[in-house]
């Protein structure tokens with residue numbers, strides 16, 4: 001005997017470019033959206049009865065429909081509108097979740113000033129949000145960013161770790177610290193929030209802390225970054241940071257009779273350290 005333990009379904013990687021045409025300048029949002037529904041879908045799985053199934057193709061169309069009529073100023077707000085729309089029309093759906101990944105388009109600098117309608121990809125960094133609402137119930141919003149590629153060439157060392165017969169790593173008080181940071185943070189959901197401002201504050205705080213921190217390890221800097229975000233943005237209840245340690249290996253120039261004063265490195269992607277932690281308020 002078997003039974004359906006858990007299920008959800010929806011549409012993934014719905015790509016969308018929205019141009020908001022303000023007088024004198026345009027704003028662009030490039031989003032990749034995922035919509036997932038949970039609910040009373042046992043008969044669909046067990047009997048092949050599709051009478052309660054909203055087609056995933058319709059979900060895709062709903063994303064475009066809502067994008068056109070929405071005046072949401074953040075992707076979190078857009079996700080909330082999309083969820084409300086789907087839940088209001090589908091009583092068989094017990095929970096809807098929407099994930100949005102946003103690309104980093106910036107106005108292009110042309111002749112020294114920002115062009116109003118020409119854009120350049122800032123980097124491969126993405127802004128993210130995951131919003132879920134159970135019926136009945138309020139929104140749970142988890143936002144964040146991924147692939148924030150950052151590096152520092154000072155204020156980073158790694159010493160006094162365990163040394164055993166398998167240790168080859170040399171301690172250093174001066175190394176390259178390079179990472180591609182992923183962060184997700186949960187919002188305390190009291191009132192409608194200014195998601196874009198809060199996101200910018202969290203991101204700026206992370207960068208500020210990373211740059212200034214006297215790092216004894218990736219672990220310590222990650223903790224300092226998370227702690228600073230929780231201090232700076234009281235609307236955030238919890239933050240998870242993942243920071244791969246993208247090693248930059250010092251090249252041995254002794255072989256050529258040269259001294260390498262921490263100047264020439266080989267950047268590596270693999271293998272990399274993986275450092276992750278979640279910080280919550282006490």
Ligand SMILES: O=c1[nH]c(=O)c2[nH]c(=O)[nH]c2[nH]1
Nearest residue numbers: 158169216217218219245273
């Ligand atoms: O900051 C670091 N943390 C580690 O746990 C670790 N392990 C390692 O080999 N190098 C580093 N660096």
